[in-house]
Amino acid sequence: MVSIILSLLLATIRQAAPILITAIGATFSEVTGVVNIGLEGMMLMGAFSAAVTSFYTGSPWAGVLAGMISGGLLAWLHGILSIKYRGNQIVSGVAINLFASGFTIFMLRVLFHQSGNSPAVAKLPTLFGMSILVYIIYAIAILAHIFIYKTVTGLRMRAVGEHPLAADTVGIDVYKIRYFGVIMSGVLSGLGGAYLSLGALAQFTKGMSAGRGFIALAAMIFGKWTPIGSIGASLLFGFADAGQTLLQQYVKSIPPQFIQMTPYLLTLLALAGVVGKAVAPAADGQPYDKNDI
Amino acid sequence: MNNKLKEALIPVLSVFIAMLIGGGVIAYLGKNPFTAYMYLFQGAFVGKREIAQTLLMSTPLIFTGLSVAFAFKAGLFNIGSQGQMVAGGLAAVAVAAFVKTPLISNVVIAIIAAAAAGFIWAGISGWLKAKLGVHEVISTIMLNYIAINFEQYLLNYPFKEGGVAGPSPVTPPISAASKLPSILPPTSLNFGFIIAILAAITIWYILEKTVLGYEIKAIGFNPTASENAGINVVWGVVLAMGISGILAGLGGAERVLGGIGQDRYISGLMASYGFDGIAVALLGKNNPFGIIVAAILFGALRAGAMKMQFLAGVPSQIIIIIQAVIILLVASENMFKALLNRKKVS
Numbered sequence: 001m002v003s004i005i006l007s008l009l010l011a012t013i014r015q016a017a018p019i020l021i022t023a024i025g026a027t028f029s030e031v032t033g034v035v036n037i038g039l040e041g042m043m044l045m046g047a048f049s050a051a052v053t054s055f056y057t058g059s060p061w062a063g064v065l066a067g068m069i070s071g072g073l074l075a076w077l078h079g080i081l082s083i084k085y086r087g088n089q090i091v092s093g094v095a096i097n098l099f100a101s102g103f104t105i106f107m108l109r110v111l112f113h114q115s116g117n118s119p120a121v122a123k124l125p126t127l128f129g130m131s132i133l134v135y136i137i138y139a140i141a142i143l144a145h146i147f148i149y150k151t152v153t154g155l156r157m158r159a160v161g162e163h164p165l166a167a168d169t170v171g172i173d174v175y176k177i178r179y180f181g182v183i184m185s186g187v188l189s190g191l192g193g194a195y196l197s198l199g200a201l202a203q204f205t206k207g208m209s210a211g212r213g214f215i216a217l218a219a220m221i222f223g224k225w226t227p228i229g230s231i232g233a234s235l236l237f238g239f240a241d242a243g244q245t246l247l248q249q250y251v252k253s254i255p256p257q258f259i260q261m262t263p264y265l266l267t268l269l270a271l272a273g274v275v276g277k278a279v280a281p282a283a284d285g286q287p288y289d290k291n292d293i
Numbered sequence: 294m295n296n297k298l299k300e301a302l303i304p305v306l307s308v309f310i311a312m313l314i315g316g317g318v319i320a321y322l323g324k325n326p327f328t329a330y331m332y333l334f335q336g337a338f339v340g341k342r343e344i345a346q347t348l349l350m351s352t353p354l355i356f357t358g359l360s361v362a363f364a365f366k367a368g369l370f371n372i373g374s375q376g377q378m379v380a381g382g383l384a385a386v387a388v389a390a391f392v393k394t395p396l397i398s399n400v401v402i403a404i405i406a407a408a409a410a411g412f413i414w415a416g417i418s419g420w421l422k423a424k425l426g427v428h429e430v431i432s433t434i435m436l437n438y439i440a441i442n443f444e445q446y447l448l449n450y451p452f453k454e455g456g457v458a459g460p461s462p463v464t465p466p467i468s469a470a471s472k473l474p475s476i477l478p479p480t481s482l483n484f485g486f487i488i489a490i491l492a493a494i495t496i497w498y499i500l501e502k503t504v505l506g507y508e509i510k511a512i513g514f515n516p517t518a519s520e521n522a523g524i525n526v527v528w529g530v531v532l533a534m535g536i537s538g539i540l541a542g543l544g545g546a547e548r549v550l551g552g553i554g555q556d557r558y559i560s561g562l563m564a565s566y567g568f569d570g571i572a573v574a575l576l577g578k579n580n581p582f583g584i585i586v587a588a589i590l591f592g593a594l595r596a597g598a599m600k601m602q603f604l605a606g607v608p609s610q611i612i613i614i615i616q617a618v619i620i621l622l623v624a625s626e627n628m629f630k631a632l633l634n635r636k637k638v639s
Contacts, residue, residue: 035430037430077621080625080628081621081625081628085625085628087624087625087628088624090370090372090430091571091575091620091624092624094372094568094572094620095617095624096621097568098569098613098617098620099614099617099621101565101613101617102613102614102616102617103617106610106611106614109608109610110608214434214438217431217434218434218435221431255446255449255450257442257446257449258446260442260445261439264442265439267431267435268435271421271425271427271431271432273425280428
């Protein structure tokens, strides 16, 4: 019994990790007022670049770096479209998701002549049975909370997300802060992707983000746009994921599909105010135009 | 340059630039882009079978494209066409494969069931938005995943065909009376394509010629002003999402009843049509007839990709890249506008 509980606990922490780091990324972006539904694509691109780099260099750490850079680059693109050109943030996010999905499938073909997955690659080391990246991810989540709530840059980010015009008036560069938030969201979701291909598995498989980018978005909302809240929500979603695997082994009466549904149902309920009011940053999703006053 | 022309120029330019980029990638792979594109074109348009295939591939995209565009007119971003399509397809197969009474188990009833399921599934998001202020982008994404899990449940348990094991569960085949007839035998191009065209005309008519269309557009422009002008905004939002869902639901019905999934609902049958619908709506500039053209373009890319892969040796996945670049470019229309305007100044 004790061993079952312990393994459930560890599985929860592991399953929550990629969702958590991506949710932290989402928080960085949305706190500054930019909605990023391209997280799914940034994660996928991160997973792919990480695996490919690890394959060619033999160094999984180089892979992690590549994953973060490629996620950051896609996010930069999202920034150009939605901050500089004030395009529709949702459209840009969707386009990024489609691009990442197409690009990774295409490059699998070109590089490895495979349509489903990459060859096995060098994996990250483990510590007490968990990938070392899991520890790093939780550490980043806590640091992110301190960063957003205790530093001057964090205060500026929140100011830009709540009232960009007021922030601009006191001399904060709204565009720069938003670029920072968005690029951080890509870097962190790229890291989440790298965990999938180098921490959880040792290869890239087609579409391996499997909706986690969207779950991360849900976790951020559920966590009320705060990193600490995201940790809680991600653990809850991770538990649903881990619990379902266990339930399938021991309880045959509940179809696993209903358990897999729970994160999404919970998010809907949370948004509907059943679990407490979730309030987004006031300027979330609003493009800012300096000359628009 | 006048604004109307500029509006129309952006999608055309986007497609052109994306094809150029695609050509560059093909050349980089050491293949001849002209040969590749020639086979792509032949595979999509030269021959009865090829044209039928192109139109067949474009049919669900017309439905989901219209679905996204209609919601958009009311200022709503429906990312949930996927889930609504699944809901529609499941409702259609529930009637078509499981109801045995001759009066009820026919194609018309199955289509009505699919439309109703799509209406309800999207209506939930509309209601959550209008009543509780839940952003429709998040609620529709969540409902997509709920629908997909529900699909897996139904296909694995109550709807599962007896005795068929394996990782990809399927339903029993639909009854003969519920099949959408072919309009170009012996190809699989079915009556669903005609329904899609009729749907586009209907949507155009609703938006341009009816009070409902006017109210929906008014809500899209300014919900507060519409409320003050006496428009029932809550009902308008639910209805706009609901009609959007009906369109996606019809798309789901076409996939099941049109013989695409071997006349049954196969796991994953709805693929990524929902998200592709967003692309189609964007490229078609939310205009019903523009959407037909955009859907046929995407359908042609898919239909021609196989021939290009076989005869030119270019991986068919290149078309996903071309498609993604098209959307990225259309999404950056403000960038185009900035560039076009700058030229005029200098």
